[in-house]
Structure formats: structure tokens, C-alpha cells
Amino acid sequence: MATASAPTAGIPVGPGLSMFDPIFIGIDEFGQHVYITLAYRNLLAGGEPGGGKSGLLNTIAAHAALSVDSRLVLLDGKLVELGQWEDCADAFIGPDITAALDVLRRLQTVMNNRYAWLRAHGRRKVTALDGLSVITVLVDEIAFYSATIGSKQEQEEFVALLRDLVARGRAAGIPVIAATQRPSFDIIPTSLRDLFGYRAAFRCTTPNSSNIVLGHGWAEQGYTATDIAPTNQGAAYLIAEGGTPRRIKVAYLDDAQIAGIADYATWTRRPTRLSAPTGTRVDWETAA
Numbered sequence: 001m002a003t004a005s006a007p008t009a010g011i012p013v014g015p016g017l018s019m020f021d022p023i024f025i026g027i028d029e030f031g032q033h034v035y036i037t038l039a040y041r042n043l044l045a046g047g048e049p050g051g052g053k054s055g056l057l058n059t060i061a062a063h064a065a066l067s068v069d070s071r072l073v074l075l076d077g078k079l080v081e082l083g084q085w086e087d088c089a090d091a092f093i094g095p096d097i098t099a100a101l102d103v104l105r106r107l108q109t110v111m112n113n114r115y116a117w118l119r120a121h122g123r124r125k126v127t128a129l130d131g132l133s134v135i136t137v138l139v140d141e142i143a144f145y146s147a148t149i150g151s152k153q154e155q156e157e158f159v160a161l162l163r164d165l166v167a168r169g170r171a172a173g174i175p176v177i178a179a180t181q182r183p184s185f186d187i188i189p190t191s192l193r194d195l196f197g198y199r200a201a202f203r204c205t206t207p208n209s210s211n212i213v214l215g216h217g218w219a220e221q222g223y224t225a226t227d228i229a230p231t232n233q234g235a236a237y238l239i240a241e242g243g244t245p246r247r248i249k250v251a252y253l254d255d256a257q258i259a260g261i262a263d264y265a266t267w268t269r270r271p272t273r274l275s276a277p278t279g280t281r282v283d284w285e286t287a288a
């Protein structure tokens, strides 16, 4: 039987991935591989419809699904953008503000528990050695939950819970990856935008909306997502905390590829704890 040689470079793909590993998301304009690390950072993707935001979220979801130390919490107002990951996710929320608020409140409790645990151990953040899973939260279309469905009160609670998670979640191993096709100040106020360590601006129609994603002043310095052609889907400017925007092309998984990865990831996550008492939600309790 042939034995595959061990990889000499890069991150091996397979069930041994970790959310603490760098995540491959595409190439830059020089053809160099682009990696991000989400264990301690959030990511915001903004740009006009059809620019490729969901493509980026799916690429990240694939890494998270294949990571042995990650759990997925998905909020997808359209159901179809992240829907293929439903079977390997701990929670999959569709166009339901009550369910969205419920899952965010649960995440807030998990986050508070983790901070109490960290404090008790004199620590500041979770690490790969703690055995706690990284709970990767993906939100496809912030505006759908914060400005479209539900009452004003529910929308405000959604924004407050999301902001808290984005502000405090990363050190507790709960990164948020969120997309919006409405990069405007009412949806992404500067105070919220700045909490995202990574920001990806897909094609925008105005320099102002590009600035709202990347940060004030970048368009004036020549980094504007308005210069991305409408036909160049998946192209974006990516900025990491403290850096300069970098033009990238996101790696794209088509529906069949996602189905294959999701199927495999679901199989790797099949229940194996036969000793767990019946009716126990082992996953959330362990994560907490």
C-alpha cells in the first residue's frame, strides 16, 4: 500500500486541523498564499451583493468544520449561504430573530463562564492546550438581523449582544465572522467596525462604503474597493489590525465541494460518547 509522504510546507488539510492554525483563504496579487488566524480575531466582510462575501465565509466555515477543536454557530438569514454546514453545526439559525437572540444569549453565558474560569486560573485568554473548543460564529448578513426582521427592541438587543461577543469573545475562543452587503454607518458604526481585527472589503459602489469596512482614510490613500471590477467576484481588500490593505482573491468552494467537505466533517463529528447520560447536551457543556 502506498504511503503519502508527510507535508513539507503549509497546513495539512484533514481532520487534524485546528482553529488555532492559520486559515488559508486565498492568494494575493503576487500569487502568495494568504492566511488568517481567527482564534483571537474577528473578521468583517462588507461589499455589494454578489461580491463574494459568502464565498469567504464558506472557506472559513470549511476550515472550522474540519478543525477538531471547533464548533460552529451559524446565523444565515437566507438559509442557503451557509445552509450546507447545518449538519455539522451546533446551531444553525435562519430568518428567526427569537432563535438568533436565544443563541447569542447562550454564547454570552458561555463567554462569561470562560472568563470566570480564566480569572480563576490567573489567565487572560484560552489557548490551544486548554482543551476548550473554539466556537466559530458566522453571521451572514448582519443587517438582516439588526435592521430587517423583528421589532426595534429585538434588533437593538441583537446589536448589543453581537457587539459584546465581538468585543469580548475572541480571548474566550469565540471569534465572530460577519458579513454585510450594507456597509453604512447605521449598520457598521466605527466603534463596532474597529472591533474586527480583520476586515475584507469586496466590491463597493462608493469610496465611503469601502472606508466604512477598511477604516477611515484608506480610499484617499488609494485603497478602495470601488476599483474592483463587478466581474471580479471574490476579489477584496483585506486589512489586518495595524496593517495596510492587501488585494486578495478568495479561494472559492463550489456547492459540490462544500457538500463533500460538510459531509466528511459531519461524519468526523458523529457522537462517540456512548457513556454520556441520555439527553445530555455534552457539546455545549464541554464548550462552556
Ligand SMILES: Nc1ncnc2c1ncn2[C@@H]1O[C@H](COP(=O)(O)OP(=O)(O)OP(=O)(O)O)[C@@H](O)[C@H]1O
Residues within 6 Å of the ligand: 047, 048, 049, 050, 051, 052, 053, 054, 055, 056, 081, 180, 181, 202, 233, 234, 235, 249, 250, 251, 252
Ligand atoms: N472567490 C471567488 N472566485 C470566483 N467566483 C466567486 C468567488 N466568490 C464568489 N464568486 C461568484 O460570485 C457569486 C456570488 O458570490 P457570493 O454569494 O459569495 O456573494 P455575496 O457577496 O455573498 O452576495 P450577497 O451579498 O448577495 O450574499 C458566486 O455564486 C460565485 O459564482
